[in-house]
Amino acid sequence: MERIKxxxxxxxxxxxxxxxxxxxxxxxxxTHPTADMIFNELFPSIPTLSxxxxxxxxxxxxxxxAILMIGIDEKNARFDGDTSPHAHFxxxxxxxxxxxxxxxxxxxxxxxxxxxxxxxxxxxYKGSCKECAEAHAENDQAKS
Amino acid sequence: MERIKxxxxxxxxxxxxxxxxxxxxxxxxxTHPTADMIFNELFPSIPTLSxxxxxxxxxxxxxxxAILMIGIDEKNARFDGDTSPHAHFxxxxxxxxxxxxxxxxxxxxxxxxxxxxxxxxxxxYKGSCKECAEAHAENDQAKS
DNA sequence: ATCAAAATTGTAATCATTACAAATCTGAAA
DNA sequence: TTTCAGATTTGTAATGATTACAATTTTGAT
Numbered sequence: 274m275e276r277i278k279x280x281x282x283x284x285x286x287x288x289x290x291x292x293x294x295x296x297x298x299x300x301x302x303x304t305h306p307t308a309d310m311i312f313n314e315l316f317p318s319i320p321t322l323s324x325x326x327x328x329x330x331x332x333x334x335x336x337x338x339a340i341l342m343i344g345i346d347e348k349n350a351r352f353d354g355d356t357s358p359h360a361h362f363x364x365x366x367x368x369x370x371x372x373x374x375x376x377x378x379x380x381x382x383x384x385x386x387x388x389x390x391x392x393x394x395x396x397x398y399k400g401s402c403k404e405c406a407e408a409h410a411e412n413d414q415a416k417s
Numbered sequence: 418m419e420r421i422k423x424x425x426x427x428x429x430x431x432x433x434x435x436x437x438x439x440x441x442x443x444x445x446x447x448t449h450p451t452a453d454m455i456f457n458e459l460f461p462s463i464p465t466l467s468x469x470x471x472x473x474x475x476x477x478x479x480x481x482x483a484i485l486m487i488g489i490d491e492k493n494a495r496f497d498g499d500t501s502p503h504a505h506f507x508x509x510x511x512x513x514x515x516x517x518x519x520x521x522x523x524x525x526x527x528x529x530x531x532x533x534x535x536x537x538x539x540x541x542y543k544g545s546c547k548e549c550a551e552a553h554a555e556n557d558q559a560k561s
Numbered sequence: 562a563t564c565a566a567a568a569t570t571g572t573a574a575t576c577a578t579t580a581c582a583a584a585t586c587t588g589a590a591a
Numbered sequence: 592t593t594t595c596a597g598a599t600t601t602g603t604a605a606t607g608a609t610t611a612c613a614a615t616t617t618t619g620a621t
Binding site for chain 3: 592593594595596597598599600601602603604605606607608609610611612613614615616617618619620621
């Protein structure tokens with residue numbers, strides 16, 4: 274519990290009741306839930322909780338790097354409390370999502386879960402192109 | 418032009434005017450456009466075109482493997498006429514999306530575009546978990 | 562106890578995508 | 592050529608996740 278609070282503080286997030294609940298849920302459940310799932314799970318124990326708060330919190334935590342937003346499901350965003358480098362596998366049949374340890378070379382990975390038939394591998398990079406990186410640097414300069 | 422038609426036929430898609438136009442647009446433009454962009458670009462030359470047709474066509478082409486749906490933009494789906502293995506880079510500043518050649522080892526790649534600052538690398542696998550793969554096999558068996 | 566800033570909440574938009582049913586087109590058979 | 596069924600296209604009306612916004616509540620310092 275104290276670990277949760279520290280994790281938020283480490284990422285510059287003031288630990289409120291709601292934020293800690295969302296963070297704790299994502300750390301305890303490796304299921305990569307949607308915002309809606311998180312709301313429904315937490316609502317019983319926090320009856321005043323609003324769905325907007327869940328969305329706000331998830332956005333804040335994502336921006337601060339405390340959690341990861343996963344775009345593997347074209348319908349809704351999914352969230353992962355584990356920010357360490359790993360890949361994800363989504364079954365096209367049942368929609369389940371597994372964590373996959375990343376190896377340096379692009380071989381197919383299997384863990385205790387069983388065999389996984391890989392149809393598609395998607396690799397996405399996100400960052401800044403040269404122009405934007407330079408603009409950023411200027412802005413930072415201007416601010417200081 | 419004949420190449421477009423053949424590409425559709427190769428993927429079991431009956432080549433209609435609209436389908437060829439969408440396919441041609443994606444082959445000519447490596448910009449990873451959204452459905453909306455494609456509609457707006459094609460509408461002048463095909464005044465009867467409907468946005469629903471664009472969506473239908475993109476879904477069909479994606480299902481048949483003639484194009485790729487890219488989930489790098491959390492707002493809307495993007496499409497790529499190049500189905501050969503390559504990664505994508507999206508600038509968080511301007512939103513531009515570049516094709517990135519994939520190498521076996523996970524080093525950072527640069528091409529003629531210039532330097533790219535990589536903040537995040539997302540690797541997604543899609544396929545079937547063991548249970549679904551087996552269910553699939555049974556279904557196929559039953560059908561034959 | 563007081564007050565401003567931050568956080569939370571509920572409701573009402575937004576907007577990409579899909580459902581659906583009508584209209585149109587296509588190509589084979591008569 | 593005409594006809595007709597099936598495939599394709601079209602327009603309009605939903606759907607549903609996410610966000611905007613303004614009001615309310617909470618927090619923490621004075």
